[in-house]
Amino acid sequence: MAADAPQRIGPCAGTLDEAFGRTLAELGGDLSHLVVLDADNAGDTGARYFRKSHPERFLQFGIAQQNMMAAAGGLAAVGLLPVVTTFAVFCLRAVEQARLSLAYARRNAKIVASHAGLDAGPDGGSIQSFEDLAGFRAIPGMTVISPADPIETALATRAILEFDGPTYMRTGSNSAKHLFQDDHRFEIGKGRILRDGGDVTLVACGVQVARALEAAELLAADGVSARVVNMATIKPVDSTLLVRCAVETGAFVTAEEHNVHGGLGSAVAEALAQLSPCPVEFVGIRDVFGTSGEPEELAEKFGLTAPHIARAAKRAVERKRNIAGRRKNFR
Amino acid sequence: MTLNIRSISEEAAPTPAQDLEKLLAAAALFVRRHAIASIYHAGSGHPGGAMSAADLLACLFGAELNFWPNASDDPDRDRFVLSKGHAAPALYAIGAHYGFCDSRAALGLRKLGSTFQGHPHVLDLPWVQASTGSLGQGFSVALGMAMGLKLKRSSARVYTLVGDGELQAGEVWEAAMCATHHQLDNLCVIVDFNKLQSDNRNDAIMRLEPLTAKWRAFDWAIAEIDGHDIAQILSTFRRAGATHHRPSVIIAHTTKGKGVPFMENNPSWHGSVKLTREQAEEALLALGANRNEITEFLDADGC
Numbered sequence: 001m002a003a004d005a006p007q008r009i010g011p012c013a014g015t016l017d018e019a020f021g022r023t024l025a026e027l028g029g030d031l032s033h034l035v036v037l038d039a040d041n042a043g044d045t046g047a048r049y050f051r052k053s054h055p056e057r058f059l060q061f062g063i064a065q066q067n068m069m070a071a072a073g074g075l076a077a078v079g080l081l082p083v084v085t086t087f088a089v090f091c092l093r094a095v096e097q098a099r100l101s102l103a104y105a106r107r108n109a110k111i112v113a114s115h116a117g118l119d120a121g122p123d124g125g126s127i128q129s130f131e132d133l134a135g136f137r138a139i140p141g142m143t144v145i146s147p148a149d150p151i152e153t154a155l156a157t158r159a160i161l162e163f164d165g166p167t168y169m170r171t172g173s174n175s176a177k178h179l180f181q182d183d184h185r186f187e188i189g190k191g192r193i194l195r196d197g198g199d200v201t202l203v204a205c206g207v208q209v210a211r212a213l214e215a216a217e218l219l220a221a222d223g224v225s226a227r228v229v230n231m232a233t234i235k236p237v238d239s240t241l242l243v244r245c246a247v248e249t250g251a252f253v254t255a256e257e258h259n260v261h262g263g264l265g266s267a268v269a270e271a272l273a274q275l276s277p278c279p280v281e282f283v284g285i286r287d288v289f290g291t292s293g294e295p296e297e298l299a300e301k302f303g304l305t306a307p308h309i310a311r312a313a314k315r316a317v318e319r320k321r322n323i324a325g326r327r328k329n330f331r
Numbered sequence: 332m333t334l335n336i337r338s339i340s341e342e343a344a345p346t347p348a349q350d351l352e353k354l355l356a357a358a359a360l361f362v363r364r365h366a367i368a369s370i371y372h373a374g375s376g377h378p379g380g381a382m383s384a385a386d387l388l389a390c391l392f393g394a395e396l397n398f399w400p401n402a403s404d405d406p407d408r409d410r411f412v413l414s415k416g417h418a419a420p421a422l423y424a425i426g427a428h429y430g431f432c433d434s435r436a437a438l439g440l441r442k443l444g445s446t447f448q449g450h451p452h453v454l455d456l457p458w459v460q461a462s463t464g465s466l467g468q469g470f471s472v473a474l475g476m477a478m479g480l481k482l483k484r485s486s487a488r489v490y491t492l493v494g495d496g497e498l499q500a501g502e503v504w505e506a507a508m509c510a511t512h513h514q515l516d517n518l519c520v521i522v523d524f525n526k527l528q529s530d531n532r533n534d535a536i537m538r539l540e541p542l543t544a545k546w547r548a549f550d551w552a553i554a555e556i557d558g559h560d561i562a563q564i565l566s567t568f569r570r571a572g573a574t575h576h577r578p579s580v581i582i583a584h585t586t587k588g589k590g591v592p593f594m595e596n597n598p599s600w601h602g603s604v605k606l607t608r609e610q611a612e613e614a615l616l617a618l619g620a621n622r623n624e625i626t627e628f629l630d631a632d633g634c
Contacts, residue, residue: 035479035482056482057482059478059513060512061505061509062505062508062509062512064502064505064506064508064509066467066471066501066502066505067471067474067502067505067506067509069471070467070468070471070472070475070502071471071472071474071475071478071506071509072475073461073471073472073475074412074461074471074472074473074474074475074476074477074478074479075475075476075478075479076475077410077453077460077461077472077475077476077479078406078410078475078476078479078480078483078485079406079479079483080479080482080483082475096465097468097471097502100462100463100464100465100468101461101462101468101471101472104452104454104462105452105453105454105461105462106454
């Protein structure tokens with residue numbers, strides 16, 4: 001008797017990957033120029049839905065991400081709409097191809113990366129990616145997006161396909177909290193206030209948005225009024241909204257599953273430093289590599305959970321008060 | 332200073348093969364002279380690889396590519412990608428010769444404000460088809476074009492010129508494997524095999540041989556030719572166009588610095604070098620330019 005086939009550890013229902021993949025497959029009907037590129041990851045990314053719905057436009061490149069990334073430039077050059085799919089860490093391998101053959105040539109190509117941040121969990125430090133936002137954010141003309149839940153991912157998928165220009169978007173293969181309803185709106189370059197508050201602004205992207213909302217609850221119980229901003233577009237960052245939050249709350253926490261160098265925190269700090277300086281605390285990976293563990297365990301280990309965000313918020317509020325106090329004494 | 336080739340080639344009567352070869356040889360000579368002049372004016376540039384590629388580029392643009400300045404955005408045009416982007420002076424020269432760009436403007440090579448950058452950029456010059464210069468990538472871009480054109484059921488072909496040193500890049504072999512897997516018989520890679528690279532001979536830097544065996548192992552249709560023999564280049568392109576289900580590679584044996592005796596086979600003329608007035612004049616003389624032509628090239632206004 002033949003042994004049962006091994007159970008595939010693929011994406012589970014309710015993941016960002018699934019939302020992305022189902023949307024792509026659905027839009028593939030109308031968008032006859034849409035092609036999806038894969039580097040033998042489709043079993044674990046949303047690309048598997050498109051492979052099934054439009055096999056003739058599913059292009060296999062094998063484990064050769066540099067060739068895949070640059071070839072997307074050629075596909076775009078002849079009028080197709082290429083979507084490059086693989087893990088975030090393998091996109092890093094092809095940053096230079098994305099730079100020259102996509103962004104420098106202003107090709108209308110989309111990069112969608114799963115297994116970003118702690119998403120690769122038990123695969124360990126080799127496969128976890130805390131550097132991708134920094135790498136892609138530094139490329140001129142590259143739009144960088146990290147949606148927070150499946151509904152937003154579906155909307156962001158539509159938005160990047162409608163947008164003319166190279167984009168990098170993070171998804172994820174673990175079950176994500178549902179934060180939004182069907183009436184949710186997504187616009188590239190716009191942050192959204194999900195919860196209002198006056199003492200501090202928590203700016204988050206991706207899976208950290210759910211943790212920031214949880215942190216705001218914890219803070220409310222301690223008498224701190226926290227505003228939560230979903231900054232789904234890391235580049236261009238919504239500096240108008242950030243200035244407004246600076247004026248109205250005067251203190252910030254950024255929260256991301258990424259190195260504190262170069263990602264959302266840096267984008268927020270760069271904008272505030274130039275436009276409206278105020279205290280910022282950074283919740284993220286503190287310039288180290290990952291290790292094996294379930295994503296939730298790793299979030300605890302690396303200090304990314306709601307209590308960590310809440311503690312950072314209190315530090316930011318404290319710094320704001322100290323600065324205000326010093327100013328008062330100086331007068 | 333641009334020869335009026337198109338008006339001749341568009342004559343109703345078929346051009347005898349020998350006349351075509353003469354025209355292409357003249358085009359190649361123009362490429363060499365123009366590249367020497369533009370590199371002289373720029374004060375830097377890679378002359379060796381521009382000289383070695385001149386005959387291949389002349390045959391591509393003058394006889395092989397279905398690509399015309401007055402229809403340069405035709406979706407079914409053939410594409411050419413200069414993957415060895417440092418040979419840009421030769422690409423600009425052949426473009427000038429066949430009317431894709433202005434010959435005098437192309438002498439502004441590498442200058443601030445010029446669209447003729449040190450390496451080709453598609454937003455500056457759409458007819459160059461791709462931005463190249465980071466070796467390995469142009470091949471992948473050409474492969475993406477070939478794949479896309481097949482999907483669109485276009486009969487257009489895609490050609491890319493790669494350097495021999497470029498074959499040391501892993502991405503090249505990723506693309507080589509991918510092209511046979513997808514049976515891209517509309518893709519033709521030409522290797523400018525001049526045996527020299529930036530610092531030294533290929534075999535001193537990183538051995539390429541057995542090169543034909545490598546391409547054979549990747550299951551490409553292979554031709555090995557003299558990259559300066561115009562008749563041979565033309566007949567090889569015809570054979571490459573007739574392959575089915577397999578991409579084709581033309582390994583073109585060339586001489587680095589071809590046509591300029593003091594540059595030939597001397598790796599010190601590969602890298603970005605400065606040409607003195609005397610060297611530029613000596614090179615142009617060797618390329619058969621007369622005094623008037625030399626003055627016209629080297630004293631061009633605004634250069």
